[in-house]
Amino acid sequence: MNIFKLEPFYSEKVWGYEEWNLSTHKNGNSIVSGSDVKLIDELKNELPILIKIIQANEKLSVQVHPHDEYSRKYENDNGKTECWYILEAEENASLICGIEDGLDKESFAKIIENGSIEENLKRISVKKGDMIYIPSGTVHAIEEGLKLIEVQQSSDVTYRIYDWGRDREMHIEKSLDVIDYDGKNKGGKIEAFEKLETPYFTVEKIEVKDIYKDLVDKKFHVYTVINGTGVISDDNSVINLNKEETVYIKEGVNYSIKGNLELIKSYV
Structure with missing residues (x-):
């Protein structure tokens, strides 16, 4: 996974x-x-x-x-x-x-x-x-x-x-x-x-209206759902996203988020 x-x-x-x-x-x-x-x-x-x-x-x-x-x-x-x-x-x-x-x-x-x-x-x-x-x-x-x-x-x-x-x-x-x-x-x-950069982590607010795609070029990406529902997927899995849930994505992974969501994205 x-x-x-x-x-x-x-x-x-x-x-x-x-x-x-x-x-x-x-x-x-x-x-x-x-x-x-x-x-x-x-x-x-x-x-x-x-x-x-x-x-x-x-x-x-x-x-x-x-x-x-x-x-x-x-x-x-x-x-x-x-x-x-x-x-x-x-x-x-x-x-x-x-x-x-x-x-x-x-x-x-x-x-x-x-x-x-x-x-x-x-x-x-x-x-x-x-x-x-x-x-x-x-x-x-x-x-x-x-x-x-x-x-x-x-x-x-x-x-x-x-x-x-x-x-x-x-x-x-x-x-x-x-x-x-x-x-x-x-x-x-x-x-x-929209984005906060600190010496220890970076936090962004991401709004998904249909589809959002990204690549983990850092060590990891983490998303916590503010509002809405949707799914996050890569070549191997599809995972449901609901309010206040959190997902962790490994380095090097291409992924997409589909749905109608607001999320907090965190990485270092």
């Missing part, structure tokens, strides 16, 4: 749930559909990206992810740069992306200590179809009433700074170490999103 339809690794959370649609990470593997085979066992190697569907019924913690060097030194994992494509959003939905300008490690530590963090976070309004870029070092939180596709580095390292009164472990010192106070890696909403 050159194209694999995947079954997600499901993870229930206090705020909702995650489905790891594409994952070869040690903490959760997606499965090749129609079998009991883990994707990592089929591919024989780990992938550099991980793709999730996230349903936020309540606010996620205010958090930050480390860059590669810090994460590999202290967590034996990759750093985590990510992006979010909004699938569903309640009216007036928002999320947190960044802290107020001018703060440094010392001043932000005092803000955390005196309990005034909520007033020092940047919020942005979001709606269905928005794309938000979250480089490592960016303080962020998904808020309630949102469902999204997350494309990220293959990592499971999260440092919690604030958790809205929930009694969970915090990681204040590590968070203060890795926050990008100067905003060197600019995150935020991508206006008129």
